Amino acid sequence: MSVIPLQVKSVEPLLSVRDLKMHFPVKEGIFMRAGRFNKAVDGVSFDIMPGETLGLVGESGCGKSTLGRCISRLYQPTAGEISFEGRDIANLKRKELMPFRRDIQMIFQDPMESLNARHTVGQILEEPFQIHEIGDRAYRQQRVKELLDVVGLPARSVTRYPFEFSGGQRQRIGIARAIALNPKLIICDEPVSALDVSIQSQILNLLIELQKEFNLSYLFIAHDLAVVKHISDRIAIMYLGRIVESGAGESIYRTARHPYTQSLISAIPVPDPHHHSHRQILVGDVPSPINPPSGCSFHTRCPKVMDVCRETAPVLSGDQQPVACHLYE
Amino acid sequence: MSDVILSVNNLMTEFNTDEGRVRAVDDVSFEVKQGETLGIVGESGCGKSVTALSIMRLLPQPVGEIVGGQILLDGQNLVDLSIAQMQKIRGARIGMVFQEPMTALNPVHTIGRQLTEVILLHRKVSKEQAIRQGIEMLDKVGIPSPDIRMSEYPHQLSGGMRQRVVIAMALVCQPRLLIADEPTTALDVTIQAQILELIKELQKDLGMSVILITHDLGVIAETSNSVVVMYAGKIAERGSVYDLFDNPTHPYTRGLLESIPRLETPPKSRLTIIPGMVPGLLDMPKGCRFENRCRFRQEGCLSAPPGIEEIAPGHDVACYRWQEVRAEAVAGGDSPNFKLSAVA
Numbered sequence A: 001m002s003v004i005p006l007q008v009k010s011v012e013p014l015l016s017v018r019d020l021k022m023h024f025p026v027k028e029g030i031f032m033r034a035g036r037f038n039k040a041v042d043g044v045s046f047d048i049m050p051g052e053t054l055g056l057v058g059e060s061g062c063g064k065s066t067l068g069r070c071i072s073r074l075y076q077p078t079a080g081e082i083s084f085e086g087r088d089i090a091n092l093k094r095k096e097l098m099p100f101r102r103d104i105q106m107i108f109q110d111p112m113e114s115l116n117a118r119h120t121v122g123q124i125l126e127e128p129f130q131i132h133e134i135g136d137r138a139y140r141q142q143r144v145k146e147l148l149d150v151v152g153l154p155a156r157s158v159t160r161y162p163f164e165f166s167g168g169q170r171q172r173i174g175i176a177r178a179i180a181l182n183p184k185l186i187i188c189d190e191p192v193s194a195l196d197v198s199i200q201s202q203i204l205n206l207l208i209e210l211q212k213e214f215n216l217s218y219l220f221i222a223h224d225l226a227v228v229k230h231i232s233d234r235i236a237i238m239y240l241g242r243i244v245e246s247g248a249g250e251s252i253y254r255t256a257r258h259p260y261t262q263s264l265i266s267a268i269p270v271p272d273p274h275h276h277s278h279r280q281i282l283v284g285d286v287p288s289p290i291n292p293p294s295g296c297s298f299h300t301r302c303p304k305v306m307d308v309c310r311e312t313a314p315v316l317s318g319d320q321q322p323v324a325c326h327l328y329e
Numbered sequence B: 001m002s003d004v005i006l007s008v009n010n011l012m013t014e015f016n017t018d019e020g021r022v023r024a025v026d027d028v029s030f031e032v033k034q035g036e037t038l039g040i041v042g043e044s045g046c047g048k049s050v051t052a053l054s055i056m057r058l059l060p061q062p063v064g065e066i067v068g069g070q071i072l073l074d075g076q077n078l079v080d081l082s083i084a085q086m087q088k089i090r091g092a093r094i095g096m097v098f099q100e101p102m103t104a105l106n107p108v109h110t111i112g113r114q115l116t117e118v119i120l121l122h123r124k125v126s127k128e129q130a131i132r133q134g135i136e137m138l139d140k141v142g143i144p145s146p147d148i149r150m151s152e153y154p155h156q157l158s159g160g161m162r163q164r165v166v167i168a169m170a171l172v173c174q175p176r177l178l179i180a181d182e183p184t185t186a187l188d189v190t191i192q193a194q195i196l197e198l199i200k201e202l203q204k205d206l207g208m209s210v211i212l213i214t215h216d217l218g219v220i221a222e223t224s225n226s227v228v229v230m231y232a233g234k235i236a237e238r239g240s241v242y243d244l245f246d247n248p249t250h251p252y253t254r255g256l257l258e259s260i261p262r263l264e265t266p267p268k269s270r271l272t273i274i275p276g277m278v279p280g281l282l283d284m285p286k287g288c289r290f291e292n293r294c295r296f297r298q299e300g301c302l303s304a305p306p307g308i309e310e311i312a313p314g315h316d317v318a319c320y321r322w323q324e325v326r327a328e329a330v331a332g333g334d335s336p337n338f339k340l341s342a343v344a
Helices: A064-071 A094-103 A121-131 A137-150 A155-159 A167-179 A197-214 A225-231 A249-254 A259-267 A307-311 B048-056 B083-089 B111-122 B127-140 B159-171 B189-206 B217-223 B241-246 B251-259 B322-330
Strands: A015-028 A033-048 A053-057 A079-084 A104-107 A185-189 A217-222 A234-239 A242-248 B004-017 B020-033 B037-041 B064-073 B094-097 B177-181 B209-214 B226-231 B234-240 B309-312 B315-317
Touching: A015 A064, A033 A064, A033 A242, A053 A064, A053 A225, A064 A185, A064 A217, A094 A104, A104 A167, A121 A137, A121 A155, A121 A167, A137 A155, A137 A167, A167 A197, A197 A225, A197 B251, A217 A225, A225 A234, A225 A249, A234 A249, A234 A259, A242 A249, A242 A259, A259 B189, B004 B048, B004 B209, B020 B048, B020 B064, B020 B209, B020 B226, B020 B234, B037 B048, B037 B217, B048 B064, B048 B094, B048 B177, B048 B209, B094 B159, B111 B127, B111 B159, B127 B159, B159 B189, B177 B189, B189 B209, B189 B217, B209 B217, B217 B241, B226 B241, B226 B251, B234 B241, B234 B251, B251 B322, B309 B322
Parallel strands: A053 A217, A053 A234, A104 A185, A185 A217, B037 B209, B037 B226, B094 B177, B177 B209
Antiparallel strands: A015 A033, A015 A079, A234 A242, B004 B020, B004 B064, B226 B234, B234 B315, B309 B315
16 A cells, blocks of 8 residues: 655745844933833744644743734834734734734733723623624624633623633633634733643643634743643744744753753753752843843853853754754854 | 651631631641651642641731641640740741742842841841841852842842842741742742752751642652642641652542643643632532542532541541542553552
């Protein structure tokens, strides 16, 4: 029997980000002039395919949330390209963005802050349809019912307010709102970080099911590498506004190349008392993105620092598992 | 046993709320031995922090109250002590570290002032000596140029550095017991590794005991000698760290261990879940508190809460059906996460 080769179709990426920069002006002095800039995102490029999850991992202040907010165009990026289905949305105006807002949705960490406390769940879930002027009243209410069912909430939730729900249920409301308009890409910003362990697994399962059912793409932002690895097809590791390494989840975990990725993985506490890790404890803290170190921004904490690292910044390079580190040049 | 430093016996703590009186900690007992780390693990609202606050006698007043049980520190019952007597114990014999270092530090006083305050309160030393001891302690917790840091304010430090200062304050009088309530939850994973390592080193140096409260089973596995698993105000399971991870026997403990994604689990596979959620303190089930989420539930679980039962030396479980749970585990009917050994 001859093996039929897989149809290697060159699928176009859903999202393609090139050299994206987001520099926030730091206003200081009596005239509040912007002399310096917080380079929260400083030259980031990646693709997301339809139906794919890209996990974005990094410590607080590395720019991962800012990056998510640039892509959903809550921020206007300073420079670079965000092409969604082939069209650059980085510089679109408010009105021009409207059709894209249907396709790109967000789920936030704290649903209590991202859900309007004065609206009932019914109103919250109906709002996207009203904004985009979709369907009549009866249709909307029907859709709200369906959405509640999809995310596993009882139909009677419609008349309740967010505070009447537990953290996990509120996150389900946030998810229902995000999928209301059948988006193509959902940016999940730490969606399970605030939840208890037993609830976290419920939400992760839901996100994975929804992805399969609706062929969603996710940009999954989190600091917990075990969670990110579980849900992602590919992972990108960020440090001080740049991607330092990316690749398939499994290979990042098994053969991490960048010294930062290696120490990040070794720092994760393993839930097994027999496990004795050879931990690489990083010294010091993440430097300020306002005044990042010269050369490779990780050189101040890197256990394998060389002279060249202090002077020139390494470039992200490589095919399967690109890494930005002078060790691999 | 003389090497037991702290012994909590049948502790019950209640709160007055607008909707009625709730029991946040119900019949909790455990011991902490000299030099060991006891981990208390559980999800939000399980009573782990209230247990810590009860030991420190820092329950919010006037709503919180210890209504029963004993807290014996070196044989002395803390429940009976006056406020003044307790103040001599806090900071001197028991140190405490909280989750959020910014709220534990006073933003308008320098690090030095806050650190020397503890020393001057508990020790008969001059101000100069206190400053010297403070600088030494900052050095010990790994703060670079400690003499300069003494005159800085909390906002000038990073989160990890602030937590080091809080640890320095808790340990400067060399207490016999440190209570750390989610000390690394607000920190990044590389900083968490630094802080856990620091606590371990100081524990070895000073020979103190630690109660570590966390929701992170990874942190428990790495730091604790013995573990208490709490659920809805009660102890579900108690034993050595190996008992708990190798032979988890309460359905809740098993559920927790199965539901965490691990680096080895295949990507996008379905995670085991514990269905439903924790019942509210105001409408606790009459029987076992885990009953509404438990797949081992039977008629018998519904009438009265199970008592805690020793199933192996030092390994206690509060479950009517622990034998069935154990039998299923040994038969290998579920998750391969556990290395199962034969039932004792």
